[in-house]
Each structure stands twice: as C-alpha cells, then as structure tokens.
Amino acid sequence: MAELISAVAGERLAADPEVLTAAARVLLREKFLQADMGITGANFAVADTGTIVLVTNEGNGRMVTSLPRIHVAVMGLEKVVPSMTDLMVFLAILARSATGQKLSSYTTLVRGPRQPGELDGPEELHLVLMDGGRSRQIAGPLREALYCLRCGACLNVCPVYRQIGGHAYGHTYPGPIGILLTAMLKGNEAVKDLAHASSLCGACKDVCPVRIDIPRMLVELREKLDEERIAPASERFVFGALRRLLSSPAAYALSAKLGRLLQRPFVRDGKLSRLPLFFGKWTATRDLPPVAGKTFRERWKELR
Ligand code: SF4
Numbered sequence: 001m002a003e004l005i006s007a008v009a010g011e012r013l014a015a016d017p018e019v020l021t022a023a024a025r026v027l028l029r030e031k032f033l034q035a036d037m038g039i040t041g042a043n044f045a046v047a048d049t050g051t052i053v054l055v056t057n058e059g060n061g062r063m064v065t066s067l068p069r070i071h072v073a074v075m076g077l078e079k080v081v082p083s084m085t086d087l088m089v090f091l092a093i094l095a096r097s098a099t100g101q102k103l104s105s106y107t108t109l110v111r112g113p114r115q116p117g118e119l120d121g122p123e124e125l126h127l128v129l130m131d132g133g134r135s136r137q138i139a140g141p142l143r144e145a146l147y148c149l150r151c152g153a154c155l156n157v158c159p160v161y162r163q164i165g166g167h168a169y170g171h172t173y174p175g176p177i178g179i180l181l182t183a184m185l186k187g188n189e190a191v192k193d194l195a196h197a198s199s200l201c202g203a204c205k206d207v208c209p210v211r212i213d214i215p216r217m218l219v220e221l222r223e224k225l226d227e228e229r230i231a232p233a234s235e236r237f238v239f240g241a242l243r244r245l246l247s248s249p250a251a252y253a254l255s256a257k258l259g260r261l262l263q264r265p266f267v268r269d270g271k272l273s274r275l276p277l278f279f280g281k282w283t284a285t286r287d288l289p290p291v292a293g294k295t296f297r298e299r300w301k302e303l304r
Contacts, residue, residue: 042073052110065108068122093209110125142183145181149209157203157207159201180217263291
C-alpha cells in the first residue's frame with residue numbers, strides 16, 4: 001500500500017496507516033474539487049419524500065455528492081422503501097448486521113440539487129434506476145434475493161466464502177447471496193459452477209436480518225440447472241447414476257462390490273489416484289478415498 005500511494009504522491013511515504021491516510025486525503029481532495037461529475041450508488045431511496053440515502057463508514061460518499069457540479073446516483077429499483085419510518089428500520093438492521101454499529105458513521109440523505117442560499121451540493125442531481133432483470137424476477141423463483149440489503153453478514157459466516165474469499169466468485173456480488181444475485185442479473189449459465197459452491201449449512205439464512213432463505217433457493221437453482229441441461233453432460237450423467245444407485249439397496253450393494261474390484265489398479269498409498277476418463281479431473285488435484293473393504297451393512301452383520 002505504501003508503495004502504491006508513494007508512486008502517486010511522487011515521494012517515499014512511510015508504511016504507517018496514519019501517514020498514508022493523510023496523504024490519500026490530500027491527493028483525493030484535489031480530485032474531488034476538480035471533478036465535474038460525482039457518481040454514487042444508493043443504499044435506499046424513500047418513495048414518499050424522494051430522498052436518496054447513502055450509508056458509508058468512510059465519508060467519501062459525502063465528498064462525491066457535495067463537491068462536483070453534477071451528482072449521478074445509480075441504484076437498483078429494489079432499493080426503494082415506502083417511507084422515512086421504514087427507512088429507520090432498515091438503517092438500524094443494515095448497520096447492525098454489517099459492522100455491529102448502531103448506525104453507520106456516515107448516513108447521508110440527499111433530497112435534491114443545491115437550493116438557492118445553500119453553500120454545498122451539486123447544481124444537478126440525476127437518479128438512474130436500474131432494472132437489469134430485477135422486475136423479471138418479481139414473480140420468479142429468486143424473488144426473495146431482492147430483499148437483500150447488501151449487509152454482508154451472510155458472507156462473513158459462510159464457510160466457503162471464508163476459505164476462498166470474494167475474488168474467487170468472479171462476479172460483482174460474492175458469497176452465497178452473490179450466487180443468487182448473479183443468476184438473477186446474468187442468467188443461470190453464469191452460475192453453473194457457483195451454484196454448487198455452498199455446503200448448504202444454513203448459516204447464511206440464520207444470520208440474514210431479512211431472513212432470505214438462501215439454501216432453499218440454491219437447491220432450487222441446482223435443480224433448474226439440471227432441468228435446463230446447463231450442467232455439463234458428464235455431471236448430469238454421474239448425478240443421474242448416483243440417484244438410481246442410492247435409491248435401490250440391491251444396486252447399492254452390488255456397486256460397492258464392483259467398486260472394490262474396479263478400483264484395484266488405481267489404489268496407491270491408501271487413496272485413489274490417476275482415475276481414467278472425466279474422473280481423472282478429480283484425482284488430478286484432490287485425494288479420493290477408496291471404497292472401503294467392507295460396507296457398513298457387512299460389518300454390522302458380522303458384529304451381530
Ligand atoms: S442476504 Fe441477508 S445477510 Fe446476506 S447480504 Fe443480503 S441482507 Fe445481508
């Protein structure tokens with residue numbers, strides 16, 4: 001970080017957070033003062049007063065909305081709440097679920113451009129309401145995902161997100177809710193792998209302040225991928241075969257015997273390696289335990 005900011009500042013700065021913050025303030029303030037247009041998102045918009053609401057912890061939102069001549073706010077249409085009374089509820093649950101605060105450090109309410117006699121504010125204010133597939137989902141299976149406040153609580157508790165981090169998702173919105181939002185905005189094809197990046201432990205649903213049932217929708221999304229034949233043919237074949245196998249006790253017992261026989265050439269050091277065909281993709285990067293010498297049923301019979 002020190003190197004990055006030093007390069008922009010044109011002088012060697014110490015790797016001290018306070019020094020770097022002070023330098024960033026000086027450098028950025030100049031940019032804000034010179035900018036013709038400031039573009040922000042919006043956390044909410046209040047229908048009965050026409051107020052746009054920005055929630056930040058850094059204060060940069062206030063610089064963008066007040067210094068440039070024009071302010072453009074871009075917002076998904078699901079962010080509209082009916083009244084100020086509703087807004088108060090959402091502001092409280094957003095801050096509490098995102099950072100554990102009672103209220104974010106900066107909650108900015110914008111009611112329009114600068115009025116005569118006012119010192120701050122833009123000359124023009126434009127609000128862009130984005131649909132981007134949202135209205136198509138109002139009666140669709142992912143409807144509940146539109147309730148999302150983007151507090152990020154489900155990301156922090158997700159065991160998958162905590163291991164792989166946000167960039168691994170490859171889209172704007174990461175984490176369990178991100179998979180659903182990506183499917184909604186970009187189509188099911190975009191999440192054909194991500195739909196499986198969940199253990200379905202339910203931690204996301206438990207922590208969500210608006211109780212979005214993410215695990216249920218992820219299971220439905222997987223079903224949809226199968227119905228729409230978006231999942232690769234090999235994957236559909238394997239899961240189809242597994243379904244038939246697991247629903248027939250006789251077929252299951254036979255498969256265990258066959259598996260023990262067929263795996264012999266591939267068992268090395270107590271694990272399966274270098275499997276043929278598409279199974280090889282699995283063993284190329286991961287360990288796969290061999291089929292046990294005896295099934296539970298066989299051992300149970302012996303014990304009794
Ligand atoms: S799904 Fe719920 S927990 Fe996750 S970001 Fe949205 S509101 Fe927060």
